[in-house]
Amino acid sequence: MTAQLIDGTRIAREVRARVAAEVTEFRERTGIVPGLATILVGEDPASEVYVRNKRRLAVETGMADLHRHLDADVAQPTVAAIIEELAHDDAVSGILLQLPLPRHLESGPLIDLIPALKDVDGLTTLSAGLLARGRPGLRPCTPSGVITLIDSTGISLEGLNAVVVGRSELVGGPMSRLLLERNATVTTAHSRTRDLVAVASEADVLIAAAGVPHLIGAEHVKPGAVVIDVGIHRTESGLTGDVRFDEVSAVAGWITPVPGGVGPMTIATLLANTVTAARMQWEQRQLASRA
């Protein structure tokens, strides 16, 4: 292995320590404990693991854990009513609707019931629009965490070729926009890209977010490149990503492992977004009370 490891577990721990200090400062100044409301529908085992970790780490950083678990067959209007209730509850700083939802539920309209100031996942249409326009707002956790991981290498993105493989609403789409915001030259590749090897091997920074196990091999990677593996797949031999770690780490300059890379950073960024949200809501209430 020639690549240097980007240790997501360690960087996430550092971010959480910073968040915990911010929570303390905010609580002492305002008397408010930031609250994270997670909504889990049904019993998807992977989702249960992720939500449990989010709740545990929220508590560990000093926030209130405000969880709702709904039956797998819950009706769309019932979920909508719960989100609206959380939207109006001053104890709730952030609302996270864990995806994917059971097939009978339509996630888009439900997500868009989350007020932008509580959208700690950065997934509402409004938050996406603010990102597209380069205006301040809460950013999606996974792409935002990836930027933190790249920053940890000390490499400046400005002018570099960044290739994002994947264009999902949760990751690939916002990832490309965040990289562009950092003045990288951004290419979005996807399942219809004709020659992925030709495109990917031009990348100084390669983000694998296709959701295809082991899609990216040594032939896709320019020597010395930064390779970020956003994929997470449960196989018989354990968790793996979109990257063939063993062969790519012989070529890349920097690489994230799975597990221990992007996953923990996603949660740390969610917690950072939740304190930011609590602060923004407090400031808005201050303005309103002075009006």
Ligand SMILES: Nc1nc(=O)c2c([nH]1)NC[C@@H]1CN(c3ccc(C(=O)N[C@@H](CCC(=O)O)C(=O)O)cc3)C=[N+]21
């Ligand atoms: N509304 C919404 N927001 C999300 O942010 C969201 C979501 N839905 N749906 C699913 C994806 C996936 N996701 C992960 C979070 C943490 C780990 C994580 O901590 N992974 C550990 C391994 C944990 C394990 O699986 O054992 C690691 O990579 O080291 C992985 C994946 C958030 N997502």
